[in-house]
Amino acid sequence: MLHKDIILCPRCFTPHKKLPLAPKEEARCVRCQALLYRYRAGLEYLLLILSTLSLLCLLIANVSPLLRINFGELSAHALLLEAILSLFDKGFVFISFFSLLVLEVFPWLLMGTLSLFATLVLLQRGKIIAKGSLILIEIFRRWSMLDIFFIAILVAMVKVYQYAQIHFGMAFWALGGFVLLEIYVIKSIRIEELWELWERRYEMA
Numbered sequence: 001m002l003h004k005d006i007i008l009c010p011r012c013f014t015p016h017k018k019l020p021l022a023p024k025e026e027a028r029c030v031r032c033q034a035l036l037y038r039y040r041a042g043l044e045y046l047l048l049i050l051s052t053l054s055l056l057c058l059l060i061a062n063v064s065p066l067l068r069i070n071f072g073e074l075s076a077h078a079l080l081l082e083a084i085l086s087l088f089d090k091g092f093v094f095i096s097f098f099s100l101l102v103l104e105v106f107p108w109l110l111m112g113t114l115s116l117f118a119t120l121v122l123l124q125r126g127k128i129i130a131k132g133s134l135i136l137i138e139i140f141r142r143w144s145m146l147d148i149f150f151i152a153i154l155v156a157m158v159k160v161y162q163y164a165q166i167h168f169g170m171a172f173w174a175l176g177g178f179v180l181l182e183i184y185v186i187k188s189i190r191i192e193e194l195w196e197l198w199e200r201r202y203e204m205a
């Protein structure tokens with residue numbers, strides 16, 4: 001029996017022999033009933049829809065104003081990238097670099113690779129590229145911290161709110177939408193499911 005045919009229960013570590021499932025079936029631990037793996041029908045479509053929506057949110061977050069601040073007579077609004085660059089100008093080099101990674105680089109990379117993977121798997125083309133993108137997805141997922149960052153921004157806003165009037169722009173809500181989609185993608189779709197999807201789709205081809 002090959003090593004990859006054995007699966008350990010994530011809760012009680014009982015080993016199980018892996019058997020192929022039919023669509024919508026799931027395998028549970030014989031001892032503690034924990035979910036081992038499942039065959040989610042139409043996962044490739046779900047992935048494509050979620051990643052496309054996320055990319056759309058990111059696009060809106062970058063082209064529309066993030067927020068407008070009224071401070072007495074003064075009023076200013078900023079785009080997301082402008083806000084990040086202004087941090088750099090003010091000498092917050094580390095924070096601006098970190099923001100660039102968390103708010104721009106990794107979200108684009110994660111959702112871009114995910115939509116590439118979903119498209120290739122749907123078309124049953126580019127087996128090796130799809131495999132490579134899965135490996136990248138595993139890496140980018142670990143770097144997705146936008147949700148934590150978003151909460152940090154909210155907390156900071158509450159503080160600024162005491163001194164100035166803030167109006168959240170379209171980009172702010174788009175970022176919020178992205179965070180919800182990203183949490184759903186990361187928490188509800190396990191990376192093992194994606195590997196199984198990859199095996200299944202290219203075996204069929």
Ligand SMILES: [Zn+2]
Binds near residue numbers: 012034
């Ligand atoms: Zn178990």
